[in-house]
Structure formats: structure tokens, C-alpha cells
Amino acid sequence: MRKEKNKQAKESFMQGVFAMMFSQVLIKLIGLVYKLYLTNREGFGDEGNAIYSSGFYIYSLLLTLSSVGIPNAISKLVSERIAIGDNKGANRIFKIAFATFGLLGFIGTCILFFGAHYIANFIIQIPEAELTLVALSPSVFFVSLICVIRGYFNGNGTLKVTANSQTLEQIFKTVFTVILVEIVAIVTGINTTVMAAGANFATTIATIGSFIYLFVFYKNNRTLNVNATGVITKKESILKVIKNILQVSIPISLSAILSSINKNIDSTTVVRGLKNFMNEGAAKIQYGILSGKVDTLTSLPLSFNIAFATALVPALSYARAKNDMTTANKRVSFSILVTILIGLPCTAGMFLFAEAILKLLFPAQSAGAFLLQISSLAIIFTVLAQTINGALQGLGKVMVPAIAFTVGVIAKFIINVTLVPIPQIGVNGAAIGNIVCNLIACVIGFYVLKKNMDISFKLSKYVIKPVIATAIMSICSYAIYLLLLKIISLKIAAIIAILLAIVIYALAIISLKIFTKEEIYMIPYGQKIYKILVKIGIYKAENIA
Secondary structure, eight states, rough: HHHHHHHHHHHHHHHHHHHHHHHHHHHHHHHHHHHHHHHTTTTTTHHHHHHHHHHHHHHHHHHIIIIIIIIHHHHHHHHHHHTTHHHHHHHHHHHHHHHHHHHHHHHHHHHHHHHHHHIIISOOOOGGHHHHHHHHHHHHHHHHHHHHHHHHHHHHHHHHHHHHHHHHHEEEEEEHHHHHHHHHHHHHOOOOHHHHHHHHHHHHHHHHHHHHHHHHHHHTTTTTTTTTTTOOOOOOOOHHHHHHHHHHHHHHHHHHHHHHHHHHHHHHHHHHHHHHTSSSHHHHHHIIIIIIIHHHHHHHHHHHHHHHHHHHHHHHHHHTTTTTTHHHHHHHHHHHHHHHHHHHHHHHHHHHHHHHHHHHOOOOOOOOOHHHHHTTHHHHHHHHHHHHHHHHTTOOOOOHHHHHHHHHHHHHHHHHHHHHHHHHTHHHHHHHHHHHHHHHHHHHHHHHHHSSSOOOOOOOOIIHHHHHHHHHHHHHHHHHHHHHTTTTTTTHHHHHHHHHHHHHHHHHHHTTTSSSSHHHHSSSHHHHHHHHHHHSSSSSSSGOO
16 A cells, blocks of 8 residues: 555656646747747847846846745645645645735835836946836736745645646747737837837736636635645644745745846846947847847756756655655655756757757857857756755755855856956856856755765766766767758758757667666656567566566
């Protein structure tokens, strides 16, 4: 019976991970559509991206202050209540959080709306960003509420609801971005500043749509845990519940705040630094390349990986409440292994095919290949830090990611202000700073995780074999790309080479037997996959239970 329960828990964990992973990949692909549209749109381009991104990063920072730590904090507290059977207590946490963070979100909206002029003109020194900040301001309120609802459903183990709402939000954002930018372009005669504001206002519309979907879903499913049988625990006061939420959400938010500050370091230092040896217009274009194209591309791997970071928080909190550290150890080790297997090929692929990717996706604005190559080196550390932070938060070590990121962000700031003003380095200094920042956060987080969990990370399994698989993929795919260039166009050659790289990498992972039988079983349809691998001779038949 216990074995069956563990099996169900494993399947539930991985089903949630894969639902979230599929959603995040879809979101990034849909998001890439509007990024491609904006970057290649006449009158927008790299300059429009600079205005759009500078305003959006400030908005993201303010949003982080009011809401970003909420989903993981709520999911952690709710999952702990459900683990001990206190289902009504879980629902009460949600209601109190909804009112509290709705108020904080409203305050954030007011700050962004009324402070837009000062922020644009004196903080980021891009006056054109003022209108984008005003357009984004209502989103702070709605996202604060959205985060509470998503956290509640995550804590209940229903990550699919969060995944669906995020997908819906991105579809709205993409559709309305194109519609509003085209309308603005016609009405204003291609005014880049107003077009950027229109693109950001699409975000506000999308968040409102996502909120309506989630709230209606909650209203229709509000008895999810309320009427379930369970233990009766002492009812805590509203202030006590708020205190408990803040004790978890503030440290988690600090990590997200520092991540947002990491981006705002670029928005406040890159243009300033570049103006030491080039005019303001050229400096904005360089920043637009970094924020509009390079950051967009290097963040794509995070969409594959964020599912683990999201799922680990409630999963480990639940396991700790049940005192089941064996399950916790297995989930963390598996998540880190998959993260490595995601991060390494993305790093290598982005580095090798940087120029081809930019020409393929941004034919009208393809500059920035060398900057993309440098930035790609941060991918593996970024995704690892993401998963490790999720594990640490689930274990209750919520301050560790914040401390690690603080050290990393300080290092990045020093590197930015030192290297960016140097003509021979320029905007590449910001990419170097990002590598160092995420490397530091990754190393500190991993060190603490190892001290607090009984996990054995074998060098051959977690480093040597993944590196070999990545090397095989890189050599084969790039050789194919060079051969194809002699007979077909760059764009077609790049598409074929990248698709073949995925196939080659998958075959290399299978051939090297990186996954154990138990790990394969954790994957949806894992038993069927394992039997197929046995039939083709990769694994031995006697290993099947």
C-alpha cells in the first residue's frame, strides 16, 4: 500500500512538472512571436526594444516587491496544511493572502502610475519610457492577485491550472501586442515611443484576462479542499497568518527582487557606460540588442526548467511535513540531473549557432552574435540556480537563495560599471557580469543544498556523461550545418542542424544510460519507454521489476 502511494506521489509530481514544462515552452514560443514581430517591425527595432524593455524591467522590479514571492510562499504553506489534513486552514491562508496582497498590489500600481515621470527621466534616463510605465501600472494590482490564486492551486498539487492561466495570458499578450502596435503605428505615423507603450499595454490587458480565468476557476472549484475530511488544528489569528505568509514570502521575494535588480543593473548602467564613448542613440541600440534579443533568447531554456523549481517547493514542503526525506532526496537529485541535461545543450547550441539564430529570427535586426555567445555561457548556471533555489525554498532555507543572489548581484554591478565604459568591451561587459552573478548564486546554493540533504552526486552521472552527450551533439550538428551551407541557404541549414541536434542529443543520452530505470519510471509513460529501451537492447531485460 505504501509503495503504491509513493508511486502515485511520484506520478503526480512529474505530471505537474511536465504540464508546467509544456506550458512554459509554449509560452516562450508564443512570446518569441511578438518579440520577433516587434524587433522586425518598421519603426520599432532595437530602439523600440530599448524603450519597451527599460520600462518593463522597472515594472518587473515593482511587481516583484509586491507579489513575486507569493506563489511559492502560498504553495509551501498550503501544501504543509494539506499534508497534515488541515484543509480548511489551507483555504483560510488563501483568503487572507488574497486580501493582503491585493492591497499591496494596489499600492504598487499607484507608485508606478504617479512615479512614471521621475523613474523614466531620472532613474533610467530614458524619458521615452514614461508612457510605457503608465501603460503597465494596472498590471501590478492584477498580478498580485493572480500570484495568490496560482500559489493556492500549486499547493493543492494542481499545477495544470497555473500552466493554463500562464498560457492564456501569453496568448492574450501576443495577440494584443500586434493589434495595439499596428493601431498605434497607423494613428501616430510610426511613433516608436507610443508603439512601445502600446506593446506594454498589451501586458495589462493580458493580466486582466488571466485574472478573470483564475478567479472564475476558483469560484467554480472553491470546495476543492474546504469540505475534505481532516484534522482540526487551532485557528490562528489573521495577523498570525499574515506573519507566517510574510516570513516565507519576503525571503523568497528577495531572490526574485535581486533577479529583477540584476536586469535593472543593465537598464541603469549599460546606456550610461556606453555614452562614455558613443552617442546616446547608438548606446540605446546596443542596450536594445542586449535586452530585446539576447536576453529573450538566453531566457528560453528557463521555460523548460522553471517547472522543476515551481513543483519542488510544494513537493518538498509536503514531504518534510510527512517526514519522508527519501522521496524528497530522489526528487531533488532527479530535478538537478534533468536541469543539467537541459542547460548544457542550450548553452552549447546558443554559442555555436548564435549568428545563424539571430539571422533566422531577426533578419532585419540580426546584430549581436558575439554578445549572444558570451551571454549563452550563463545559461547552465542560471537554470541550475533556479532548480537549487526551488529545492532550498521547499526545505525551508528561504534566505539562502537571497543571500547567494545578493553576492552575485553586487559582483555584477561592479563588473558592469568597470567593464561597460571600456570601448574594447562595451555592452559585452554586462554579459560577463551576468555569467559571474549566476555562477556565484549557483555555487553558494549548491553548497548549502549538499549540507542539508543526503544526496550523492556522482561525477560520471551528473557531469562527465552529460558533457560527453553535449559534445557529441555539438560536433555532429555543427558539422552538418557547415556541410548544408554549401548546398542550401543559411536559414534552412540552421533549422535542419538544430532539429538534428535535438535528435542526436536524445540518442546520446539514451546510449550513455544516464537515467536509471527508476528515473525513467518517473517520466510520464516511463514504463512503456523503458520496455522499448529493453527491446532495442539499451537496457537489460532482467532489470525490469
